[in-house]
Amino acid sequence: MKPSRPTFARKVLAYIIALIIAAALCSLVQSQFNLMAIASLVEQVSLSDWLYTLWFDLQSFAPTMLVILAPVLLLSLIVSRLLRPLIRINVLWLAVTITGVALLLALSVINTLAPMPTLIAASRGVAGSLALALSAAAGAAIYVSLTRNSLTCNSEAKNG
Amino acid sequence: MDKLIRDSVLLAMMLVTTVLSAPVLSTTALSTTVQSAKVQVLPYQVAIVAEDLNYPWALAFMADGSYLVTERTGKLKHLAADGTLLAEVAPALPDLYVAAQGGLLEVLLPAAFSQNQQLLLSYVCGNDKANTLCLASARWQQGQLTDIQQIFMAKPYRQGAAHYGGRMVQLPDTTVLLTLGDGFDYREQAQNPANHLGKIIRLQPDGSIPSDNPFVGQAGFASEIYSMGHRNVQGIVWDNSANRVYSHEHGPRGGDELNIIQPGKNFGWPVATRGIDYTGARVSPFRQYPGMQEPIWHWSPSIAPAGMTLYQGSLFADWQGDLFVTALAGKALHHLQIKEGKVVAEQKLLTERNQRLRDVRTGPDGALYLLTDSDKGQLLRLSPQP
Numbered sequence: 104m105k106p107s108r109p110t111f112a113r114k115v116l117a118y119i120i121a122l123i124i125a126a127a128l129c130s131l132v133q134s135q136f137n138l139m140a141i142a143s144l145v146e147q148v149s150l151s152d153w154l155y156t157l158w159f160d161l162q163s164f165a166p167t168m169l170v171i172l173a174p175v176l177l178l179s180l181i182v183s184r185l186l187r188p189l190i191r192i193n194v195l196w197l198a199v200t201i202t203g204v205a206l207l208l209a210l211s212v213i214n215t216l217a218p219m220p221t222l223i224a225a226s227r228g229v230a231g232s233l234a235l236a237l238s239a240a241a242g243a244a245i246y247v248s249l250t251r252n253s254l255t256c257n258s259e260a261k262n263g
Numbered sequence: 264m265d266k267l268i269r270d271s272v273l274l275a276m277m278l279v280t281t282v283l284s285a286p287v288l289s290t291t292a293l294s295t296t297v298q299s300a301k302v303q304v305l306p307y308q309v310a311i312v313a314e315d316l317n318y319p320w321a322l323a324f325m326a327d328g329s330y331l332v333t334e335r336t337g338k339l340k341h342l343a344a345d346g347t348l349l350a351e352v353a354p355a356l357p358d359l360y361v362a363a364q365g366g367l368l369e370v371l372l373p374a375a376f377s378q379n380q381q382l383l384l385s386y387v388c389g390n391d392k393a394n395t396l397c398l399a400s401a402r403w404q405q406g407q408l409t410d411i412q413q414i415f416m417a418k419p420y421r422q423g424a425a426h427y428g429g430r431m432v433q434l435p436d437t438t439v440l441l442t443l444g445d446g447f448d449y450r451e452q453a454q455n456p457a458n459h460l461g462k463i464i465r466l467q468p469d470g471s472i473p474s475d476n477p478f479v480g481q482a483g484f485a486s487e488i489y490s491m492g493h494r495n496v497q498g499i500v501w502d503n504s505a506n507r508v509y510s511h512e513h514g515p516r517g518g519d520e521l522n523i524i525q526p527g528k529n530f531g532w533p534v535a536t537r538g539i540d541y542t543g544a545r546v547s548p549f550r551q552y553p554g555m556q557e558p559i560w561h562w563s564p565s566i567a568p569a570g571m572t573l574y575q576g577s578l579f580a581d582w583q584g585d586l587f588v589t590a591l592a593g594k595a596l597h598h599l600q601i602k603e604g605k606v607v608a609e610q611k612l613l614t615e616r617n618q619r620l621r622d623v624r625t626g627p628d629g630a631l632y633l634l635t636d637s638d639k640g641q642l643l644r645l646s647p648q649p
Contacts, residue, residue: 163543220423
């Protein structure tokens with residue numbers, strides 16, 4: 104069987120899935136950093152309060168991350184596709200690296216333009232910023248995996 | 264002949280249309296009149312006293328009826344009672360830093376001003392990498408500021424030009440309460456008693472620390488602290504009749520608060536809040552928390568409260584003892600009716616002007632004076648309809 108390139112529809116679907124998962128991961132990161140900061144100020148944050156905050160942020164904060172991540176992920180994937188012939192590294196690592204760096208740049212630009220010093224509380228520190236960048240990078244990894252699978256399966260089928 | 268008939272029909276149709284639309288037109292005219300009449304029933308009138316003020320921030324009244332107005336961009340203006348500019352100075356404040364929310368903020372004329380001409384100025388000092396709120400004393404003489412001395416600097420320095428607080432009120436014992444913001448990125452520090460971020464502090468007019476401050480001598484506590492757990496307090500007044508301090512503070516998205524300040528108390532930020540981050544993220548799971556004071560009133564969505572006065576003037580008999588709060592984002596003057604330390608009703612005034620309002624004071628003549636927030640800011644006088 105001849106290996107086939109993923110269709111445009113499949114790419115779009117993969118992008119949407121990657122975007123949603125990356126935004127959800129960023130939301131979980133934001134919640135965790137916030138909750139840890141609050142937990143350091145009080146005696147205890149109960150499990151139910153912890154879980155409720157995670158759920159609240161998934162509904163209320165994740166949409167903000169969707170808006171930020173949508174162009175970041177799209178541009179990163181396009182750039183990594185264009186650089187692929189020039190840089191001889193695995194396409195997965197290329198996309199992951201570019202997306203992670205792109206999110207850090209986007210946060211920097213947002214914080215420069217926004218009236219407040221830092222828009223996303225979790226990104227006030229290096230650890231939180233890197234965790235958000237990793238979450239965005241995970242989105243890139245998911246996209247690459249979803250769009251490469253068909254090729255791999257087809258190749259495996261051919262080899263089998 | 265056909266043309267004549269067509270013209271006649273057309274004329275008739277126009278006539279009928281005009282006759283039929285007359286009641287509609289008259290109704291429209293009537294409703295406009297009613298609308299105008301509604302606008303005119305406002306129990307107050309507003310006069311523009313002065314214009315072209317560059318982001319005016321605070322207002323103080325001189326004994327001769329003139330005003331001192333600070334501009335956040337760094338100038339102190341002396342205006343006559345009719346708004347005429349008498350003097351304009353750019354005080355040589357040590358390390359003045361003007362950016363975003365930072366710059367020259369409050370001017371306070373302490374009770375002893377009439378004897379020693381010494382006033383207090385709160386302002387932001389430092390640079391874009393390291394800045395904080397500072398307090399200076401200065402002597403006002405013949406339209407000039409002399410003998411400028413920095414008497415307090417909030418610690419630690421922070422980065423970013425937001426959430427400085429900066430309002431002041433003098434208590435009957437002559438000590439001064441100064442409000443300090445959390446620096447935005449440092450909100451958890453509002454719960455750290457060792458520094459000044461997110462606190463209200465109490466000082467003598469010369470900057471020294473009163474010996475009866477609530478945390479004097481306690482290890483791990485900054486001795487200047489009067490209350491803690493604040494976000495960005497930009498309105499504070501003393502109620503002489505009830506021996507009470509009211510303050511309000513900006514919440515994030517929702518959760519603006521009106522509090523009754525008591526010495527040594529913790530007002531909760533960022534642990535107990537009704538607000539969420541601008542991004543939609545939750546700041547804290549808690550709206551209340553044991554040991555932390557709850558507000559007596561709150562605004563969600565936020566109005567961005569920026570100034571406050573307790574009305575004890577002579578012109579509005581019905582407003583005695585009520586609070587008036589200026590709103591930046593809300594673009595209104597909020598009238599809070601107070602009964603025994605509780606808000607019993609709220610009414611929005613000046614919404615018809617659609618202006619960001621920065622400060623409000625009760626004038627010696629009983630009128631309310633307001634500053635609008637823009638690069639072409641105005642000083643407004645609100646008085647009863649004649």
